[in-house]
Amino acid sequence: MADIASTDAPAAGLSVREIDDGTERLHRILMIGIAVALVIAPFVTYPVFVMKVMCFALFALAFNLLLGFGGLLSFGQAAYFGMASYVCAYAAKFWGLSPELAILSGTAVATLIGLVFGALAIRRQGIYFAMITLALAQMAFFFSLQTPGFTGGEDGIQAVPRGRLFGLIDIADDRALYWLVAAIFMGGLLLIYRIIHSPFGQVCTAIRDNEPRAISLGYRTNRYKLVVFVLSAALAGLAGATKAIVFQLASLTDVHWSMSGEVVLMTLVGGLGTIFGPIAGALVIVSMQNFLASLGSWVLVVQGVIFVVCVLTFREGIVGIIAKWSKRPL
Amino acid sequence: MFEILGVPAQALFGQLLLGLINGSFYAILSLGLAVIFGLLNIINFSHGAQYMMGAFVAWMCLNYLGINYWAALLLAPLVVGATGIAIERLLLKRIAHFDHLYGLLLTFGLALIIQGVFRNQYGSSGLPYQIPPELRGGQNLGFMFLPYYRGWVVVASLAVCLATWFLIEKTKLGAYLRAATENPTLTQAFGINVPLLVTLTYGFGVALAGFAGVLAAPIYSVNPNMGADLIIVVFAVVVIGGMGSILGAIITGFSLGLIEGLTKVFYPEASATVIFIIMVLVLLVRPAGLFGRAA
Numbered sequence: 159m160a161d162i163a164s165t166d167a168p169a170a171g172l173s174v175r176e177i178d179d180g181t182e183r184l185h186r187i188l189m190i191g192i193a194v195a196l197v198i199a200p201f202v203t204y205p206v207f208v209m210k211v212m213c214f215a216l217f218a219l220a221f222n223l224l225l226g227f228g229g230l231l232s233f234g235q236a237a238y239f240g241m242a243s244y245v246c247a248y249a250a251k252f253w254g255l256s257p258e259l260a261i262l263s264g265t266a267v268a269t270l271i272g273l274v275f276g277a278l279a280i281r282r283q284g285i286y287f288a289m290i291t292l293a294l295a296q297m298a299f300f301f302s303l304q305t306p307g308f309t310g311g312e313d314g315i316q317a318v319p320r321g322r323l324f325g326l327i328d329i330a331d332d333r334a335l336y337w338l339v340a341a342i343f344m345g346g347l348l349l350i351y352r353i354i355h356s357p358f359g360q361v362c363t364a365i366r367d368n369e370p371r372a373i374s375l376g377y378r379t380n381r382y383k384l385v386v387f388v389l390s391a392a393l394a395g396l397a398g399a400t401k402a403i404v405f406q407l408a409s410l411t412d413v414h415w416s417m418s419g420e421v422v423l424m425t426l427v428g429g430l431g432t433i434f435g436p437i438a439g440a441l442v443i444v445s446m447q448n449f450l451a452s453l454g455s456w457v458l459v460v461q462g463v464i465f466v467v468c469v470l471t472f473r474e475g476i477v478g479i480i481a482k483w484s485k486r487p488l
Numbered sequence: 489m490f491e492i493l494g495v496p497a498q499a500l501f502g503q504l505l506l507g508l509i510n511g512s513f514y515a516i517l518s519l520g521l522a523v524i525f526g527l528l529n530i531i532n533f534s535h536g537a538q539y540m541m542g543a544f545v546a547w548m549c550l551n552y553l554g555i556n557y558w559a560a561l562l563l564a565p566l567v568v569g570a571t572g573i574a575i576e577r578l579l580l581k582r583i584a585h586f587d588h589l590y591g592l593l594l595t596f597g598l599a600l601i602i603q604g605v606f607r608n609q610y611g612s613s614g615l616p617y618q619i620p621p622e623l624r625g626g627q628n629l630g631f632m633f634l635p636y637y638r639g640w641v642v643v644a645s646l647a648v649c650l651a652t653w654f655l656i657e658k659t660k661l662g663a664y665l666r667a668a669t670e671n672p673t674l675t676q677a678f679g680i681n682v683p684l685l686v687t688l689t690y691g692f693g694v695a696l697a698g699f700a701g702v703l704a705a706p707i708y709s710v711n712p713n714m715g716a717d718l719i720i721v722v723f724a725v726v727v728i729g730g731m732g733s734i735l736g737a738i739i740t741g742f743s744l745g746l747i748e749g750l751t752k753v754f755y756p757e758a759s760a761t762v763i764f765i766i767m768v769l770v771l772l773v774r775p776a777g778l779f780g781r782a783a
Contacts, residue, residue, distance in 0.1 A: 233592075284588070289727055293727065294764065296717075296721075303760075426593065463601060
């Protein structure tokens with residue numbers, strides 16, 4: 159697999175180790191900045207909007223972990239997002255599980271699917287890898303379409319109860335739920351940051367940049383690829399399951415290939431292979447969807463145009479450009 | 489009326505014929521993908537959208553200009569091929585020296601644009617396209633009823649596939665193409681205009697998709713979404729067959745169509761997923777694909 163991130167955004171992702179402590183401090187400040195913004199956000203804008211952005215940002219962060227730092231372009235991330243969403247909604251509605259257990263069961267199922275799909279997909283490289291993940295995700299889509307007893311078919315699973323967190327705290331109110339979603343999002347962000355900067359993450363980056371060399375150094379690259387694939391699937395599942403609780407809905411949209419395309423777009427716009435890019439990308443794309451909702455299916459055309467423009471002229475993405483300009487990996 | 493394995497022969501052969509037709513679309517589309525991939529090193533995600541464009545151009549020819557099916561069969565691939573040439577010259581050329589995955593992302597964006605524009609213009613319910621009068625009706629073969637048009641689709645697709653194989657494997661132009669696929673720099677050093685060859689190859693590949701679209705128009709209604717799901721199946725077909733061999737792509741396409749048709753008869757619930765399941769099996773047993781070389 160070629161090095162999609164390193165060819166075009168050399169400032170980002172690369173050489174995280176060798177930089178001075180200033181960058182680490184900057185990242186810490188940015189993390190605190192994001193946390194502060196999340197605390198203020200529900201008082202200045204709609205909590206549901208911010209929750210939606212957080213769910214998709216987590217989804218995009220998970221995808222970016224796989225592509226930006228593992229060099230693996232999966233075009234089937236919707237499978238984990240959507241299936242986790244269904245399992246979470248089903249568990250909360252029909253088994254009466256409390257929200258945290260419903261979210262965990264959704265995430266667990268996404269992890270398992272990621273393990274199976276990942277083990278299959280890493281048998282081929284590059285362009286084939288993308289096609290295989292897309293085809294496997296389409297299989298998950300058809301499964302959802304053909305098992306209306308589980309997924310509710312075209313209607314989806316509606317009116318999912320939000321329930322009581324740990325059986326104690328009522329999160330039916332948006333303001334209460336907001337803090338749960340914010341905690342999940344921050345937890346996911348910190349976990350991904352930790353993974354990227356761990357020895358494991360460094361090996362993944364090495365495999366992304368030069369797989370034969372990593373093999374010759376004695377690394378079992380397929381194991382690393384599988385682990386990063388499963389981690390990405392699990393985090394995508396976490397995002398999907400949380401989304402099901404927020405919107406009290408799991409539907410076919412979440413498993414459709416266009417959802418896989420959307421998360422690619424968010425990551426591309428924000429900055430592939432950057433740490434904070436996917437958050438910016440999710441914010442931009444979700445805002446755009448809200449803003450253009452009245453245009454109906456023109457939204458697809460607009461997304462297509464953004465894709466084309468980004469690939470042609472804006473490969474670094476928003477955060478990638480800032481990183482290049484400030485000469486610091488962000 | 490006799491039965492085979494408890495299934496009426498009419499139903500069995502009818503589904504097999506439909507499978508063969510789907511198979512011929514898989515074959516033409518995966519052939520185009522393979523030719524484009526060979527020279528441009530990108531997977532053309534907008535291939536399904538270009539197949540849909542072929543059907544729409546045929547429909548527009550008939551309804552706006554009064555041009556009949558036979559002329560559209562020639563004209564639509566030319567129009568789609570011309571848009572392909574424009575796309576290659578204006579867009580794909582600019583990213584040729586970047587990572588190949590950007591080609592996938594760019595053509596994915598193009599697919600969204602093309603599908604979105606047609607959906608806004610024509611809705612997503614689908615438009616009817618009449619079978620040309622020469623091919624209406626059919627023939628009772630005793631064991632099955634053969635509608636003439638369906639027979640024609642199989643014959644025409646097979647002819648186009650074999651002509652493509654001949655063009656690439658047996659002609660001088662094809663030799664240039666194969667040389668450029670193997671080593672573009674060296675081929676250019678021998679005085680062959682490789683950039684022009686790249687442009688024409690992309691145009692030819694998407695013209696094939698447009699041709700398949702015209703063939704499909706009278707069978708399935710003309711619908712902006714007709715290519716979107718098909719292209720994912722074709723990707724699976726390409727993974728199963730591997731993109732190394734032209735004849736391999738043709739054989740894989742037709743046989744997977746047949747298998748899909750058989751599944752529709754014996755276990756209809758799995759007919760939408762059977763090709764993906766075969767892909768999984770092939771990945772387990774022969775990861776490089778049936779006709780592929782190990783990377």
